[in-house]
Amino acid sequence: MKSQNVLAHLILYSPVVLLACFLIYPVSAVIIRGIVSGLGTSITNVLSSPVTLNAVSFSAYQAAISTLAAVVLGLPGAYLLARLRFGGKSVVRAAMVIPFVLPPIVVVVGFLQMFGPYGFVDSFVMAITGSNTSVVNLASGITGIVLAHAFYNAPLVILMVSASLERLSPDIEESAEILGASSIQKLRRIILPHILPALLASAILTYLFCFTSFPIVLALGGGAYSTLEVRIWIAFRIFDYGAASSLALVQILITIALAFSYYRLGGSRNYTIAPTSRIKQVGIDEIGGRHALLAVLYVVLLLVLVAGPIVAIVRAAVYDPVTEVYTWAGFASLLSAGLGGGLIPLVNSVFYAGTSTVLAVVLGLPLAYLHRRPGFTSSTLSSLTAFLPLGVSAITLAYGLMLCVVVPLGLSVNPWPAIVLAQTMIGLPFSARSIEIALRNIDPALLDQADLLGASRLQKLFFVELPLLAPGILVGAVFAFAMAIGEMSATYFIALPQNFTLTVAIYQDLGVRKFVEAGAAALVLVAVCLIAFLVIDKVTGKQSGGVL
Amino acid sequence: MTVRIELRGLRKEFKDGTHVGPIDLTIEKGELVTLLGPSGSGKTTTLRMVAGFIQPQSGSLTFNGRDMTNVAPRERGIGMVFQSIALFPNMNVFQNISFGLDMEHWDRTQVTERVEELSRMLGIHGLLYRPISEVSGGEAQRVALARALARKPQVLLLDEPLSSLDPQLRDRLQMEIRKVQRSLGITTLYVTHNQAEAFAVSDKVAVMNDGVIIQTGTPEELYENPNSEFVARFVGSGNVFSGVVEEVRSDSILVRTDSYIFKVSGHRLAGSQVFFTVRPEDVRIELAESGMGAAATVQSVTPQVGSSRVVLDFDGNQVVSVVTDATMTSQLRKNGTSRVWFRFEPELAVLIG
Ligand SMILES: Nc1ncnc2c1ncn2[C@@H]1O[C@H](COP(=O)(O)OP(=O)(O)O)[C@@H](O)[C@H]1O
Ligand SMILES: [Mg+2]
Numbered sequence: 007m008k009s010q011n012v013l014a015h016l017i018l019y020s021p022v023v024l025l026a027c028f029l030i031y032p033v034s035a036v037i038i039r040g041i042v043s044g045l046g047t048s049i050t051n052v053l054s055s056p057v058t059l060n061a062v063s064f065s066a067y068q069a070a071i072s073t074l075a076a077v078v079l080g081l082p083g084a085y086l087l088a089r090l091r092f093g094g095k096s097v098v099r100a101a102m103v104i105p106f107v108l109p110p111i112v113v114v115v116g117f118l119q120m121f122g123p124y125g126f127v128d129s130f131v132m133a134i135t136g137s138n139t140s141v142v143n144l145a146s147g148i149t150g151i152v153l154a155h156a157f158y159n160a161p162l163v164i165l166m167v168s169a170s171l172e173r174l175s176p177d178i179e180e181s182a183e184i185l186g187a188s189s190i191q192k193l194r195r196i197i198l199p200h201i202l203p204a205l206l207a208s209a210i211l212t213y214l215f216c217f218t219s220f221p222i223v224l225a226l227g228g229g230a231y232s233t234l235e236v237r238i239w240i241a242f243r244i245f246d247y248g249a250a251s252s253l254a255l256v257q258i259l260i261t262i263a264l265a266f267s268y269y270r271l272g273g274s275r276n277y278t279i280a281p282t283s284r285i286k287q288v289g290i291d292e293i294g295g296r297h298a299l300l301a302v303l304y305v306v307l308l309l310v311l312v313a314g315p316i317v318a319i320v321r322a323a324v325y326d327p328v329t330e331v332y333t334w335a336g337f338a339s340l341l342s343a344g345l346g347g348g349l350i351p352l353v354n355s356v357f358y359a360g361t362s363t364v365l366a367v368v369l370g371l372p373l374a375y376l377h378r379r380p381g382f383t384s385s386t387l388s389s390l391t392a393f394l395p396l397g398v399s400a401i402t403l404a405y406g407l408m409l410c411v412v413v414p415l416g417l418s419v420n421p422w423p424a425i426v427l428a429q430t431m432i433g434l435p436f437s438a439r440s441i442e443i444a445l446r447n448i449d450p451a452l453l454d455q456a457d458l459l460g461a462s463r464l465q466k467l468f469f470v471e472l473p474l475l476a477p478g479i480l481v482g483a484v485f486a487f488a489m490a491i492g493e494m495s496a497t498y499f500i501a502l503p504q505n506f507t508l509t510v511a512i513y514q515d516l517g518v519r520k521f522v523e524a525g526a527a528a529l530v531l532v533a534v535c536l537i538a539f540l541v542i543d544k545v546t547g548k549q550s551g552g553v554l
Numbered sequence: 555m556t557v558r559i560e561l562r563g564l565r566k567e568f569k570d571g572t573h574v575g576p577i578d579l580t581i582e583k584g585e586l587v588t589l590l591g592p593s594g595s596g597k598t599t600t601l602r603m604v605a606g607f608i609q610p611q612s613g614s615l616t617f618n619g620r621d622m623t624n625v626a627p628r629e630r631g632i633g634m635v636f637q638s639i640a641l642f643p644n645m646n647v648f649q650n651i652s653f654g655l656d657m658e659h660w661d662r663t664q665v666t667e668r669v670e671e672l673s674r675m676l677g678i679h680g681l682l683y684r685p686i687s688e689v690s691g692g693e694a695q696r697v698a699l700a701r702a703l704a705r706k707p708q709v710l711l712l713d714e715p716l717s718s719l720d721p722q723l724r725d726r727l728q729m730e731i732r733k734v735q736r737s738l739g740i741t742t743l744y745v746t747h748n749q750a751e752a753f754a755v756s757d758k759v760a761v762m763n764d765g766v767i768i769q770t771g772t773p774e775e776l777y778e779n780p781n782s783e784f785v786a787r788f789v790g791s792g793n794v795f796s797g798v799v800e801e802v803r804s805d806s807i808l809v810r811t812d813s814y815i816f817k818v819s820g821h822r823l824a825g826s827q828v829f830f831t832v833r834p835e836d837v838r839i840e841l842a843e844s845g846m847g848a849a850a851t852v853q854s855v856t857p858q859v860g861s862s863r864v865v866l867d868f869d870g871n872q873v874v875s876v877v878t879d880a881t882m883t884s885q886l887r888k889n890g891t892s893r894v895w896f897r898f899e900p901e902l903a904v905l906i907g
Binding site: 175177178180181182183184185186187188191195196200 | 605607628632637638641654657658704705
């Protein structure tokens with residue numbers, strides 16, 4: 007009995023221990039070493055340097071504009087999704103998850119093709135104006151960065167805010183109406199206060215993602231713009247450990263503050279009011295002409311911004327803008343095993359992501375159970391553990407793993423385990439969360455029933471709980487896989503050429519203007535994400551937004 | 555100014571084909587009329603047509619003769635209490651009550667005065683600054699009523715306002731609602747599925763079933779002269795007998811049921827199918843066979859104030875009797891599920907329809 011208890015605790019807390027070993031320890035080690043060793047710039051110099059100030063303020067500034075753009079773009083969509091009655095709504099809702107699981111570097115490829123020079127939008131404008139040189143380029147500089155961030159996060163805002171809007175009881179709105187409130191007054195006094203917690207939560211999450219954004223800023227910013235994460239990258243590359251560590255510290259403090267406020271808002275978010283079944287909705291045929299026109303314009307805008315880049319990747323895979331011809335060369339290269347070929351990165355991607363998915367699920371299970379345990383400490387510890395990877399700079403983690411795992415274990419010749427570890431850490435929040443949601447939905451009475459029938463704890467776990475959890479585990483695994491296979495920053499940092507994954511290969515290809523090769527690889531990743539989406543949609547029906 | 559409400563042939567058909575109406579109903583100035591009917595009978599739909607949240611496909615709705623069809627809900631001068639109470643969760647009690655006044659841009663001192671007045675009238679003065687999450691069910695109900703009354707509406711609509719409360723609280727609040735309604739003289743349409751509640755508060759009750767009003771009348775009229783089996787079962791005690799007229803006499807008929815022939819005052823054609831009802835207080839139970847009563851078995855004996863409610867099983871139908879005799883009650887309780895006989899005076903039975 008006693009030894010069984012010890013074992014149970016050991017299993018429950020093992021993810022926390024592993025995270026301590028492979029996340030907290032390496033990251034702190036890097037930071038502390040960097041700051042005290044005196045190698046490179048000292049922390050006081052870093053903190054007072056205008057370059058740091060610039061990076062911090064640019065990070066903050068672009069994140070603010072991106073968040074604003076995502077919110078402005080997302081709000082009407084949230085309203086439409088919640089209030090409009092139309093067929094295929096659950097598919098639309100599930101599809102909102104696609105951008106989120108797309109690797110940033112793939113999005114970069116899509117953006118260049120959609121909004122870049124000679125891309126779809128540019129070609130369209132060139133045709134209208136009769137120009138034969140590029141007219142608009144929306145895929146570079148701050149415009150490109152903000153648009154790409156909006157691409158990622160507007161769907162997030164839509165999902166979170168529409169979920170909240172659906173919980174607003176129609177009786178509340180009608181009460182306000184009959185008490186004389188006009189539409190504007192109702193919006194201001196009733197609807198906005200109701201969705202505010204969800205709106206703020208989605209805005210903070212968006213801000214958090216944008217603040218630490220790396221591949222998008224690196225690739226679309228063209229070196230002219232740098233966020234903190236980009237500066238950390240540069241500092242490591244020039245072996246200025248002091249600067250890198252100090253910057254990583256600054257970034258961690260900022261992201262922890264943001265994550266903390268998100269976590270706090272999470273509490274007030276579930277002040278639900280109405281059962282979701284009774285939503286105030288109107289059919290598509292019931293909206294008036296002017297409103298219908300606005301709605302259509304909005305949907306078109308959203309399609310251009312969100313669906314456009316994804317579709318554009320198909321063209322990017324077969325059209326070479328350098329030679330101006332359509333070609334299968336990209337796919338041919340994908341299957342070539344030689345130097346610079348795509349086969350090794352492809353195999354690496356699948357292998358690393360697959361392994362780290364298994365790890366993320368194995369760790370996610372006890373983490374989810376830990377979260378459900380009564381008592382403040384275990385559940386807090388679990389949420390903290392699950393959310394920590396989101397707040398930590400991937401580059402810093404990568405360097406930490408190099409320092410604390412690769413070098414001591416003599417893996418320098420082939421550091422692939424460190425890549426798997428990094429990808430596991432990045433997938434873990436998602437697997438843990440979706441398993442935890444599934445766990446929450448198991449009817450406790452069912453488990454009591456199993457108890458009464460005399461099932462032992464192990465039997466209960468294997469024959470009752472795990473089958474019930476299976477869909478949640480599957481969704482978690484799919485999410486973790488998508489996150490892992492899309493990971494670029496940490497992987498790029500750790501990988502030697504033989505360890506390159508598809509995302510890294512895409513970045514390199516873009517750098518040397520091998521556009522179709524990048525496009526073909528990106529298309530493969532899009533296909534992976536679409537399959538992931540289909541699985542999630544199939545398994546969860548319409549609840550997939552919850553994992554975010 | 556009070557309002558007389560008229561619903562003429564009001565009808566709503568939903569997309570899926572279910573429909574409510576045509577509804578004909580008049581609510582006189584200052585009157586409280588209740589829509590009473592089982593769940594799904596169309597009460598809420600009717601109420602929401604009066605409020606303007608549902609547009610009827612046909613028929614007319616007038617307030618003092620003025621057509622209301624194209625008047626927005628907020629311009630109808632209506633106060634409404636929803637089944638879900640629907641207080642604004644992001645505001646405190648004071649802000650909830652004053653919401654309608656703010657929409658009309660009342661000035662601050664007037665608002666305060668009005669809220670004070672209402673909160674005193676409804677006994678919620680002590681909790682004006684509480685957040686909504688901290689008021690109890692009964693208090694929330696009073697707040698909702700105060701909020702609905704704040705703008706001095708001409709019409710009050712209440713949709714099952716007490717259905718979420720426990721019975722004692724419900725009894726108290728229904729009396730208060732009645733008192734407030736009387737003192738303000740406000741024309742009121744009240745919705746409930748609870749017969750006792752309807753009878754306690756109403757001037758007039760309209761019994762609904764399957765989307766239409768079956769019978770309208772005062773509680774006494776409905777209780778004593780139900781026009782249909784449905785009304786008799788729903789409004790009355792449930793003592794509804796059905797049978798075929800066996801024989802017609804000068805002032806009465808003999809009705810044959812499965813196992814007994816009852817004598818009932820009134821006239822019907824021989825051979826026709828009839829329903830009649832007998833009030834529980836008119837059903838007499840006998841412990842021994844006298845040849846004058848129908849045989850039944852005792853199902854339950856429930857003590858009430860000053861009497862007992864005895865439920866009999868008669869040919870698989872329930873017959874309820876109110877027994878005031880204490881020795882009879884204790885005898886029945888002692889015997890358990892035993893065989894008894896019951897009868898009633900022919901003139902106390904009411905033929906339906
Ligand atoms: N929006 C709607 N669409 C389709 N049917 C509805 C709708 N609202 C109500 N109904 C149907 O109309 C009937 C009357 O409903 P309702 O007025 O809510 O009844 P009550 O309030 O008496 O319980 C029910 O059969 C209900 O299912
Ligand atoms: Mg109803």
